Amino acid sequence: xxxxxxxxxxxxxxxxxxxxxxxVPEAEMEAPLxxxxxxxxxxxxHELPELIFMDIHLADGSSxxxxxxxxxxxxxxxxxxxxxxxxxxxxxxxxxxxxxPIKRQELxxxxxxxxxxxxxxxxxxxxxxxxxxxxxxxxxxxIRIGQSIRVVEMKEAAYFYTESKITFVVTREGKRYxxxxxxxxxxxxxxxxxxxxxNRQFIVNIExxxxxxxxSKSRVKVELKPNCELETIVSTERSxxxxxxxxxxxx
Numbered sequence: 001x002x003x004x005x006x007x008x009x010x011x012x013x014x015x016x017x018x019x020x021x022x023x024v025p026e027a028e029m030e031a032p033l034x035x036x037x038x039x040x041x042x043x044x045x046h047e048l049p050e051l052i053f054m055d056i057h058l059a060d061g062s063s064x065x066x067x068x069x070x071x072x073x074x075x076x077x078x079x080x081x082x083x084x085x086x087x088x089x090x091x092x093x094x095x096x097x098x099x100x101p102i103k104r105q106e107l108x109x110x111x112x113x114x115x116x117x118x119x120x121x122x123x124x125x126x127x128x129x130x131x132x133x134x135x136x137x138x139x140x141x142x143i144r145i146g147q148s149i150r151v152v153e154m155k156e157a158a159y160f161y162t163e164s165k166i167t168f169v170v171t172r173e174g175k176r177y178x179x180x181x182x183x184x185x186x187x188x189x190x191x192x193x194x195x196x197x198x199n200r201q202f203i204v205n206i207e208x209x210x211x212x213x214x215x216s217k218s219r220v221k222v223e224l225k226p227n228c229e230l231e232t233i234v235s236t237e238r239s240x241x242x243x244x245x246x247x248x249x250x251x
Contacts, residue, residue, distance in 0.1 A: 001024060001026065001027050001028065001049075001050050001051060002027075002028045002030065002049035002050050002051075003024075003029050003030065003049055003050070003051050003052075003053070004030040004032075004033070004048075004049045004053070005017060005020075005029070005030070005032045005033075005052075005053045006032070006033050006034075006052065006053065006054045006055055006058065006063060007032055007033075007053070007055045007079070008034040008035065008055060008057070008058045008059040009055075010032075010034075012055075012079075012100070012102075013032040013034075014032075015102070016053060016102060017029050017032065019102070019104055019107050020053075020107070020111075022104075023104075023107060023108055023111055028049075030046075030049055034058065035058050035059040035060045036058055036060050036061050036063065036065045036066055036142065036151065037060055037142070037149050037150065039058075039063075039066055040066065040069055040070065040142065041147075041148070041149055043070055044147070048072065048073070048074045049074065050074060050075075051074065051075055051077070051111075051114055052072070052074055052075070052076045052077070053076075053077050053078075053079060054076050054077070054078050054079065055078075055079045055080075056078060056079070056080050060140070060151045061140045061151060065140065065141075065142060068141075068142070068181070068185070068189075069142060075095045075114050075117060075118070076095060077096045077097065077098060077110050077114065078096075078097045078098070079098045079099075079100055079102060080097055080098070080099060080100070095110075095113060095114055096109075096110040096113050096114070140152065140153055140154060141154060141157075141169075141179070141181065141186075141189060142180075143177045143178070143179060144180060145177070152169070152171065155194075156171045156172055156173075157169050157170070157171060157172075157190075157195075157205055158170050158204075158205055158207075158208035158224065158225065158226060159202060159203060159204040159205060159208050159224055159228070160179070160183060160186050160202070160203040161183075161202045161203075161228070161230065162183060162200075162201050163201075163230070166178055167179045167180075167181055167182060167183060167186070170226060170228070172207075172208070172226070173226075174226035183197065183200075183201075183203055186203055187203065190203065192245075193248075194206055194207070196241075196242060196245050197238070198222060198232065198234040198235065198238060198242060199232075199233065199234060199235040199238065200235070201230070202230075202232055204224060204232070206245075208224050208225055208226075209222055209223075209224065209225075210223045210224060210225040211223040215233055215234075217236050218236060218239055219233050219235065219236055219239050220233070220234040220239055220242060220243070221233050221234075222234060
């Protein structure tokens with residue numbers, strides 16, 4: 001049985017490795033990974049192991065960001081310090097969870113549960129992420145640059161747009177990066193108090209709006225910063241909602 005531990009605390013990772021080997025001597029342990037970026041880079045070159053232990057809070061963000069980029073069809077046992085309300089979501093949606101500090105007896109029970117579950121129904125980890133995150137919108141998203149992956153703070157995004165079927169983000173510093181997300185994905189990830197989809201092509205951060213002008217058919221033309229060469233006009237159907245959003249009344 002191949003096992004991967006995703007944990008950003010070295011001592012916790014070593015202790016979990018030791019316990020797993022004591023319980024399952026034949027287990028093949030992959031080197032522990034400590035960040036979302038490290039996991040995604042590792043998964044590009046390796047097959048998923050049979051069992052994954054995943055800490056929720058990693059060095060560069062929530063481990064649930066991983067499920068926005070890759071489909072994990074192997075069982076995951078989460079390690080968490082979440083409260084009782086959130087634990088109910090684990091009971092419904094996942095193989096098992098372990099509260100830190102992890103106790104040997106509970107780890108044995110989780111591994112036994114995995115063995116009984118093996119080959120059973122798949123878990124919808126995206127659904128679990130939504131249940132646990134509730135109304136907490138993503139504070140970070142991931143971008144690919146060649147073969148590398150980096151994390152960008154959502155607050156650094158000035159606007160998102162699509163061109164030639166590719167989605168881009170432009171940061172406040174004026175840097176442009178292609179994304180693996182659709183605008184529909186980004187709408188769900190972004191805080192609606194700060195970001196608004198003005199038309200089919202653009203989502204803008206309120207702080208990136210430099211000037212606004214009345215336009216034909218009751219529309220609004222928006223001038224963005226950093227400057228955008230593409231035309232940025234709020235669509236007719238979205239203009240009334242856009243005006244309410246500007247004054248904090250929501251979409």
